[in-house]
Amino acid sequence: MGNVIAYSLFTDFDINLFKSGKHYRLYEKLGSHCVVLDGQNGTYFAVWAPSAESVSVIGDFNYWNEEEHQLNVRWDSSGIWEGFIPYVGKGSTYKYKINSKITPENIEKADPFARRCEHPPKTASIVWEDDYHWDDEEWLKNRGEKNNLKAPYSVYEVHLTSWKKKVEENRSLSYFELAEDLVQYVKKMNFTHVEFMPIMEFPYDPSWGYQITGYFAPTSRLGYPEEFKYLVDKFHENGIGVILDWVPSHFPEDAHGLGKFDGSCLYEHTDLKKGYHPDWKSLIFNYERNEVRAFLISNALFWLDQYHIDGLRVDAVASMIYLDYSRDEGEWDPNVFGGNENLEAISFVKELNETVYLNYPDVQTIAEESTAFPMVSKPTSIGGLGFGMKWMMGWMHDTLDYFSKDTIYRKFHQNEITFSLAYVFTENFMLPLSHDEVVYGKNSIIGRMPGDEWQRFANLRVLYGYMFTHPGTKLLFMGNEIAQYEEWDFQSSLDWNLLEFFPHINFQNYISDLNLLYKENKALHEIPFSQEGFEWISYDDNENSVMSYYRKGDNEKDKLIVICNFSTNALINYRIGVYKEGILEEIFNSDASKYGGSNVVNEDPIETEQVLFHNQTFSFITSLPPLGISVYKYQ
Template structure:
């Protein structure tokens, strides 16, 4: 039998002062539910922040959900923390907090720091643990060498519930462990360096893709336990594959059991709806100026990096955080103290988040999904930047897809879309994203964005991937794109894996596999991915023939590579300037028959002493239709 609540605390006065100052970044060690032994009795210590509550009690199966049975004690220090020890209960106990608000409401809330939640649509918290016997010491010891900005980043973005399902049980979600057993060998075979998971934190509405979070510290129980997710991450690490998580500090939903009006007041969200309500997603925006909220959010980032050995965080919807007028009309927002539209509190929060993460986890990366021209997103905070490691290059993505969707006969009128990116490519540390957002809501799959008949669509798609992998910056590709998924992404079903039995799809899959191999084996393609020293245009003005050529360089100039793209559907003999004499060997050809190409074969060409395209030497090469090469001097 459970016993009455005893006075007990994991908080020291120093913990409380850090929390109230917004500087406690490991709150998950204090708040929430923790199994402890107190006065020789096993039980659970509960602690929750609810400063505007009249009373707080723990309710659950153990007391018949009686709000009067187990009241918590409020701390004497005005911190707003309610806490206490309940003996006779332990792991697996289902509970909520019953909160009697200052206005007289009675609320039942899930624990904001719960490590596990009931499987939706049920909403209670479960006393749990993140203890795990990790077996990824080698990866963690050498992680810095995998995550450095001069190393290859080929990221496979995926949603756990719709990546793959059991064909005999298509309605059932695979567990974390089942996914691990299928995913790890696939990623290793395909050659991606990292996997990025759409939000795994608990969310009540499955079609939100995980972006409407109620349990920030709980891995979604739809797929199993915390330890099951750790097994998935560990399994990837043991094969040399990093793991990034999508992280959402920008907004949260208004579900009754969640953070919204947690203690009857606007505790986590900004009270002013002009700052606290998101008009696009009908959700609520964190109050970044409140110290305790900053501690909550940065602690959450630390939690996934610490307890789950995650290698990086991709921060969602950064632009929505930075601008007070984001998706708002005149009169629907209030300027900052300087009369501007910048959200100064959010800017300060993002800077502190990045400073804290890199100070405590120097071998990880943070990546911003930021869709505007905000300056210095991936620049150090001491110079006024936001401090991220990388930023999604949304402009490159939009321009490139807009070019490729054009019929080749019209591409000469859109030629500048392929070259404009180099005007600003080195302003930030850019990641090139072909993400989930580009294959939903009527936007079509990537292959169906391409013009022409089936052969031409797949040839264009291979050329697009060749351009992405050889252009400056790191790479991200959403699941299904690697084999030419034809339908839009549907979160409620598996990818169409059966397509890989057909030559066009198998060809794309083989091409992406070989692209990853060549990318990782060619330092010129990644060592200077954020530096103008690593890129040189050779041909960027031949709009009539749809030809682009550029050189990529790494630390050793002798290992430079030449990339040639030909984006019209004819075969063309073509002279191209080269930066050095010798024999230039084709190390990857997107037109090979293995990839469902036309099979125009050419393996090596000798440079001639003929000046061309501002180069002293040149080669003549046969360009395939809608294809390209990577050439290396031998």
């Protein structure tokens, strides 16, 4: 068939695994791979297109002529077309020209397994391989200590193309530039992890990366694949883990993408009730098809393997596991048991998590799941979905709603701010203040705060102080840490000019210190998902809008006392019951003058008294700052 030489990277065992949906390293076989055959350099191409009549590789090496390089279909009914093309090498652009048995239309598709794609709006794939030398052996060797569920886990969520821009050139920072600026910034702010909104190639900027066409290629907007590896490497060099947003829930209908790939519904479900997402106008993967499951799980492992990624935050899990997600009556069909659960999607999610943790036990998968679906972060062996953590959306909504209320009304809503502690230990929860909360007219976080400017910043400090002392891991979206007033705009840089003003500089320093408090005190991170790590002192002082609690680690000496005052009144001579006698030291106070507060702090050690209070044998008297949080520790 033209200048294509019969050749294969697949063994019979590979094909059997592929058909059964158990081949989890498909990126080593499908796609384009530079090889040497009989002393001749060239590229091996392989693509899955079972409904094709013929498949050609068209590219800059054959003037995009479909007659020149037609692939051979395998004899084993796998639907894989393959072949070796001499002289084609790294940097060659190409697509697959597919003549379908189903439709008369000529179909041109990008390679689903391409390691690099053209810069949008161009849509071709690029033959690519690199010999990047990693320098993160030390990180990978000790990653289990930094990445486990007892370690501090404070995540800075970043949209790479809008974090910071070169103003004079009106462009985003490249991967290389981010490896200097962003890495040092995250380190300075004392975050333990960074999370990138999707960096897989995507055609449409307003999708923020959530509509993916190049699942195996980091976006070319910011540089080459090896330059993205360098960025990850730099984070690891500085002791910071890297999490990727990953989207196995849906994909766009762009002509060069996965939709109707070979004229048939190959990757998407054939039934629109299961295969089309009405909210996002996108196609939904067919979790019933073995080869599609293998594609997705291979993609998850690809980023962990080839890019040394430390965690995957799985987007829109609820949309996958519910048949009636965002659908009215009559727009969905119940499962075989009459329920609304998508049994195949649930099965896929379990298989995904089992495979990830089997191969990479020191990474984390994190579910963005917005419902009360049970046991999302419990092991599959006991019926759970198998994620390491789950976003605590209920906490996020209740907290932002509470803090948006005028302080004089908060005493009537004390149960809203304490309610999360009634269910916080049902899952391994991550507390997120994410990008979704600062767009589409919701206002910025500080924009929600009531009162004058001083009260807004004080509210913001106590909100984050409460967040970082609440059980669970943490996530902040970029801009939250400098109290950005404007909503996030994906086309613009963050408002770094705000740091010319003391309230914003002080707040940035506050977040850095809060991360340090969280990292350095085991009581705040050692038992984040169990009742043993938390104990109420008082939750019912709604008249003063005060609540107090213990945070506990494995060792009793690490125990902390946390007091939150959500009112604008400084409360002098406020008594708190404690479990033992001793001398207490205030180790953190959000009202300190260095943070822009009114400096109602307790600099001197405080001795407990044998006075029964809060059902405790001992108690102490202290001063509570207005709109402030205080943290105490026994000397």
